[in-house]
Amino acid sequence: MTTKKHILLYNSNEPLPQQGGMERVTDLLAKALLNVGYEVTLLCKYSNRLGKTYNAPTDILYLPGNKDNRRFLETLVIERNIYCIIDQTEGDIVGRFGIFRHREDFKSKVKLIAVQHNSTRAILDNYNLAFAKDFTQTRWGTLKQFFYDNVFLKLKYYHSVCLTKRLYRDLNTNYDRIVTLSSSFIEDFCFYCPKADRIKLFTIPNFNTFESCELTTAQKHVLFVGRLRNCVKGVNKLLRIWNKVESSFADWQLDIVGDGEDRDVLEMQAQDLGLEHVTFHGFQNPAPFYQRSRIFCMTSIYEGFGMVLTEAMQHGVVPMAFNSYGSVTDIIDDDINGFLVKPFDEKEYADKLVVLMSNEDKYTKMSRAAMTKSVTFSKEIIVEKWCNLVENL
Missing domain, CATH: 3.40.50.2000 (Glycogen Phosphorylase B;)
Known part of the structure; x- marks a missing residue:
């Protein structure tokens, strides 16, 4: 210089x-x-x-x-x-x-x-999900829901498109x-x-966030790191996905690291689903969690980049994500260094999660590939x- x-x-x-x-x-x-x-x-x-x-x-x-x-x-x-x-x-x-x-x-x-x-396009393409609200439990809920979904959201969408263009x-x-x-x-x-x-x-x-990091010890932990805000991060979807696999993998644990406005709602959801192997850790330094996990689950509706994916990959933690925004395909090469899932197919997500949890050879190969790909960043x-x-x- x-x-x-x-x-x-x-x-x-x-x-x-x-x-x-x-x-x-x-x-x-x-x-x-x-x-x-x-x-x-x-x-x-x-x-x-x-x-x-x-x-x-x-x-x-x-x-x-x-x-x-x-x-x-x-x-x-x-x-x-x-x-x-x-x-x-x-x-x-x-x-x-x-x-x-x-x-x-x-x-x-x-x-x-x-x-x-x-x-921005990922937000607009998934507008109904990103700004979804449930009025069904309120007075006149059905009418309110119809008006919100078919009138308010459409007007809000077109307004957002105009603002984006400007x-x-x-x-x-x-x-x-x-x-x-x-x-x-x-x-x-x-x-x-x-x-x-x-x-x-x-x-x-x-x-990459980390200049150097310890590789995962590959314990039977699945990890989420991020803000607990369902309309962006979709953690409610992750709990439903985990509900499909937990009973078959009783020695596995789902760690949720982060905090946000939907934490109470999510903890109640986990309780209602009867999930026994989910821990909400709140706001923490994520490094120790990367160092012990095998699989990283992103369930976001949209992201700009998703640094948590590359952070996980630096540690050899295999990432999964919905293919719901453009840059995710720059990070994850499907079935090579992670899994991409059709938006927002929770059954497919659960099926691919099971593959990583049950196939040791597959996991090991993808873990090494994830570390290699992280060097790109x-x-x-x-x-x-x-x-x-x-x-x-």
């Missing part, structure tokens, strides 16, 4: 890794860019919601949160000689709800990179580069923004892509 360009890395939330995927990615990227010689400043709106101390790897600044945001950012760019801003939020720097409404309002000529962390148009107009996590997301972007400048669109996946490979992008703006 012959130059030391200064990069401003923006995320609305303080990038404490334990908060979630986007925060973890921001923290890891800041460290990686520093490590290869760039100057990096972190900028955010809010402190972390967990109330924990975030040990930032570099200077971290906070927007004043009022009409001074524009002046604050303009001054920051000038005083620190910022070369480019990596906006992790899809338009919080420049956009309809951004600090600046239009690119021309931002007087600085700083380069702008937007990063798309979500698979967002993508704005990103295409205001940003110098747009980074997606999968090449399939480039096609999705162009689907909603047919006039997109493809020269601006790049694919850079997330890199090594920090060195992915950071080189970031360096090439920054240097060629």
Whole structure:
């Protein structure tokens, strides 16, 4: 690295890794860019919601949160000689709800990179599932359910499509580069923004969370790690799937690591199903769970990338997921280093889970293949892509 360009890395939330995927990615990227010689400043709106101390790897600044945001950012760019801003939020720097409404309002000529962390098309394709609600137990439940499913959700869907088209148009107009996590997301972007400048669109996946890790001891544990929010993560589906296999594998355990708004509902569901080998561990460091598990189960309706899959694969834990969003096929090669399941076929999922739980040779082969595939997302490979992008703006 012959130059030391200064990069401003923006995320609305303080990038404490334990908060979630986007925060973890921001923290890891800041460290990686520093490590290869760039100057990096972190900028955010809010402190972390967990109330924990975030040990930032570099200077971290906070927007004043009022009409001074524009002046604050303009001054920051000038005083620190910022070369480019990596906006992790899809338009919080420049956009309809951004600090600046239009690119021309931002007087600085700083380069702008937007990063798309979500698979918007996967959300829209599965809209009824992602925003499902059950009114059947309430007064006038049948009528409310009919109105919600056939009127409200349809209107909400078309409104979301319109907002997506506008967002993508704005990103295409205001940003110098747009980074997606999968090449399939480039096609999705162009689907909603047919006039997109493809020269601006790049694919850079997330890199591995762990620089080194202990391989699984391959105990009879199936693992889920993530936020307990059914409309995104589908953990209620996982409990129904586990219900199909638990009685045949009494020496196996399902570990659910994470917390969220649906935890009480899920614990009640597990009780109602009579599940005896499920443990809700709450918010924990997932590393020890990866180190003892054999199989990782993702049941998400949609994801942007799904870092928990690559985290599991780094440890040799074989992943399973619904084939419900584009980037999952970049991570899992079906029947080679994991299993992909037709969305949202719980019987097929249970059948493939049984294969991994009962076939030792199959599991061993796929475990080794999973570790091999995880190298594809090594920090060195992915950071080189970031360096090439920054240097060629």
